[in-house]
Amino acid sequence: MASPLSSSTVVSHRLFFLHPSPLNRKFLFVKPKLPFHRTNSGDFRMRLHSTSSKIGTKEHIHSCNSSIDSKLNPFEDGSKNLEKLVATILIFVQVWSPLPLLGLDAAYISPAEAVLYSPDTKVPRTGELALRRAIPANPSMKIIQASLEDISYLLRIPQRKPYGTMESNVKKALKVAIDDKDKILASIPADLKDKGSELYATLIDGKGGLQALITSIKKQDPDKVSLGLAASLDTVADLELLQASGLSFLLPQQYLNYPRLAGRGTVEITIEKGDGSTFSAAAGGDQRKSATIQIVIDGYSAPLTAGNFAKLVTSGAYDGAKLNTVNQAVITEDGSGKVESVSVPLEVMPSGQFEPLYRTPLSVQDGELPVLPLSVYGAVAMAHSETSDEYSSPYQFFFYLYDKRNSGLGGLSFDEGQFSVFGYTTAGKDILGQIKTGDIIKSAKLIEGQDRLILPAQNNYNINSST
Structure with missing residues (x-):
């Protein structure tokens, strides 16, 4: 653990949580110690500043020399100015397209380190999108999903939108859906076949289906396209959830004695103000003394973390728990002694992989990105x-x-890949910003997914429990 520090040392871009104890204010957890080759944000700015200072000094000296030399040889002065121009172009190219330039790598950020700062980095920007991508479904459904999700990016293009490309994407999705109908329905368990067939029909030719989406695109109405796209993607997600009846991988033997969630669950959390005030009204509603938040927890990508959380919720561990607002987060007080609980190994599913990593944070600078990113407002993590x-x-x-x-x-986030993210706030996100230190979780309930929660034998569970 880091030595106790004052709260004034917490910088805005770091995620430092303070222990709520009034007698001993210490950090509950800190930024993990990174290997020497990783670049944190402070180092990043320092390196740029240091590089800029060096370049500026060299240019200043060079400029002084040029002013003297130019009186003797104007052609040499022009040559040196050309060299400066070329150097400036190389700097611009290296910053915006970080390619290895011979002899210059030491002065610039490497391509691996640039991943964190690249504007083109593609990670889900909403909890709904992250959850949809995390479903381990039939490959045909994933092709349909990817084709439709590309339209979301096309809709952001201002002014003249590429409706022709959008129509091509939907037609591609429709062709896959029709051609691979048997494969899609075969991936659904027998007891869910009827529901699957109904959803499939809705996806093809329903009110919010692909045929209707093509019609909206031809009318070139961006609002109708957006609504139709959302409806089609919701149907895709519902079909994928039917296909994903459990975990798509085997847990390591040493972790089979932990609680686990084999799928999705929904937790409803009711929060009330600790000082007697009210939550602000939403869209013309009344002031509320309490507010409800719903979070979807994902056992497909974080079965141990989501399972342990679901187990704590069902045992009433969070009922009456106080909340604390700290740097960019709302965290529960330390109440581990309230109920029997376990310390679960850090669990992160890397994008493109089929199973989570355990006890190993991701190196975003090296291009590793999680399936469930922290960089989403309302992400829920341990x-x-x-x-x-x-x-x-x-x-x-x-x-x-x-x-x-x-x-x-x-x-x-500068803490991306360092925490076990296991779900997202899907309802009540407007409440999160209104929570203050001292507010209380009145109740937390697992309203969906109880049948997917697998609890180990009691004797095995006790071996790893901690209070």
């Missing part, structure tokens, strides 16, 4: 254990209040 960053807290979770102003140029 705090780190007080004793090791390789384990999550046995009790404390937090809502991450992502702010792109405190992130890298690529829009990624």
Whole structure:
């Protein structure tokens, strides 16, 4: 653990959570110790500043020499000015397209380190999108999903939108859906076949289906296209969830004695003000003394973390828990002694992989990105254990209040890949910003997914429990 520091040392772009104890204010968890080759945000700015200073000094000296030499040889002065221009162009090219330039790599950010700051980095920007991409479904459905999701990017193009490209994307999705109908329906369990067939028909020719989406695109109405696209993607997600009846990978043997969630679950959390005030009205509603938040927890990508959280919720561990607002997050108080709980190993599913990594944070600078990113407003994750960053807290979770102003140029949190993200706030996101220190979780309930929660034998569970 880091030595206790004052809260004034917490910079805005770092995620430092303070222990709520009034007698001993210390950091609950800190930024994991990174290997020497990784570049944190402070180093990044320092390197740019240092590089700029060196270049500026060289240019200043060079400029003085040029002014003297130019009186003797104007052609040499022109040559040196040309060299300066070429150097400036190389700097511009290296910053915006970081390619290895011979002899210049040491002065610039390497391509691997530039991933964090690249504006082209593609990660889900909403919880709904991240959850949809995390479903381990039939490959044909994933092709349909990707074709439709590309339209979301096309809709952001201002002024003249590429409706022809959008129509081609939908037609591609429609062709895959029709050609691979048997494969799609065969991936659905027998007891869910009827529901699957109904959803499939809706996707093809329903009110919010692909045929209707093509019609909206031909009318070139961006609002109708957006609504139709959302409806089609919702149907795609519903079909994929039917196909994903459990985990698509086997858990390591040593982790089979932990609670786990084999699929999705929904948790409803009711929060009330600790000082007697009210939550602001939403869209003309009344002032409320309490507010409800819903989060979807994802066992497909984080089965141990989501399972342990679901187990704590069902045991009433968070009922009456106080909340604390800290840097870019809302975190529960340390109440691990309230119920029996376990410290789950850090669990992160890398994008493009089929199973999570355990006790190993991701290196975003090296191009590793998680399936469930932290860089989404309302992401839900476990705090780190007080004793090791390789384990999550046995009790404390937090809502991450992502702010792109405190992130890298690529829009990624500086703590991306360092925490076990296991879900997202899907309803009540407007409430998160109104929570203050001292507010209380009145109740937390697992309203969906109870049948997917797998609890180990009691004797095995006790071996790894901590209080």
